[in-house]
Amino acid sequence: MLIKEVERFIEEDLGYDDVSCTIVPDRPVKAIIFTKEACVIAGIKEAESILCYLGVQAETTLKDGDHVNESDMIFRLKGGAVSILRAERLALNFLGHLSGIATLTRACVDIVRRHSETTRVACTRKTTPGIRKFEKLAVAAGGGDTHRFNLSDSVMIKDNHVKLMGIEAAIDAAKKTSFIRKIEVEVESAEDAVLAAKLGADIIMLDNMQPEAVRETLEILKEKGLRDSVIVEASGGISQENLEDYAKTGVDVISMGSLIHKSRWIDLSLEIIS
Incomplete structure (x- = not known):
């Protein structure tokens, strides 16, 4: 994720005067991100970009496309309490949305593989404006084909x-x-x-x-x-x-x-x- 993209997402979420996260004492804390259901995980790099920008140390052994089970830990985090709270929703939004796409894609690929080893399952340009590349990369994480990223391809x-x-x-x-x-x-x-x-x-x-x-x-x-x-x-x-x-x-x-x-x-x- 480009720095300008991270900054755009953070600006949208924090606004001009973060009165929610700054009320807590800004001390060093540890945290985890975990999934509440089995899925194909995606959005690891996007979440890492957000966490890193806000100064949060994030550790994981996972990569996009890995299958995880309910209650599995995705990230182990260390950082200031304010920074972790600020990163929380953005990181979870990307992980939740992109993992949903990867999970559905994997399910569809599995259906097709029962009948063909060569047929590709692809997405389209029906994407969310502003985050197309992330959604299409989630399709790839699920085993699908990204099709055209834009009209120039x-x-x-x-x-x-x-x-x-x-x-x-x-x-x-x-x-x-x-x-x-x-x-x-x-x-x-x-x-x-x-x-x-x-x-x-x-x-x-x-x-x-x-x-x-x-x-x-x-x-x-x-x-x-x-x-x-x-x-x-x-x-x-x-x-x-x-x-x-x-x-x-x-x-x-x-x-x-x-x-x-x-x-x-x-x-x-x-x-x-x-």
């Missing part, structure tokens, strides 16, 4: 691009941007998937297609000799409840906005012990 031609330009013109324009960027085209039919593949798309996103339609589209691409030339991604309306049906289709990537926006925060706590 690759070219994605979506339905509104097609309405404005048409598939052929949009792909032609995308090819002119840079030779290093992959081109992904969002389609809603097997016909458009074939067209995009023939025009040189690197990735084809099958948007809001039911599992049977995904399977049929893959078969059509195979019949036309196009299947091996493209990465095929299924996206739209995919949740933990219907994920297994998509995993059985043989698609290369399953992207799920729900990995982030439907994840549940993990319950952690900080306790001063001496």
Whole structure:
């Protein structure tokens, strides 16, 4: 975490006159951060950045992606009482939110692995403004794929691009941007998937297609000799409840906005012990 990011988060939480933490005697204390439920932990580095900035010594043997059980200790802390109280909520917020994302991602990856060793589970750009990179890194900690971090990473031609330009013109324009960027085209039919593949798309996103339609589209691409030339991604309306049906289709990537926006925060706590 960059210093300017830490300072922005601290400024938001402390405000201009911290009247809550400064009422306690500022003496050296020891504390622990522990989890109240089993989870895949994430946010270790973010929490460390916050604690370190406020002068709190933080020790842990864990790394993002590790599985922890209920009551497991995440951090052992030493520092001034005021500093530990100031760091408490920020550190717990990052750990709770990011661990929730990592835990849900791991559960989804496990579902997919029962049917495919190669299909990737990816997130999307449906993220919280200002903390996207942390949320996407939590997906990676859970075993998922981060997809694009921003609009500069690759070219994605979506339905509104097609309405404005048409598939052929949009792909032609995308090819002119840079030779290093992959081109992904969002389609809603097997016909458009074939067209995009023939025009040189690197990735084809099958948007809001039911599992049977995904399977049929893959078969059509195979019949036309196009299947091996493209990465095929299924996206739209995919949740933990219907994920297994998509995993059985043989698609290369399953992207799920729900990995982030439907994840549940993990319950952690900080306790001063001496």
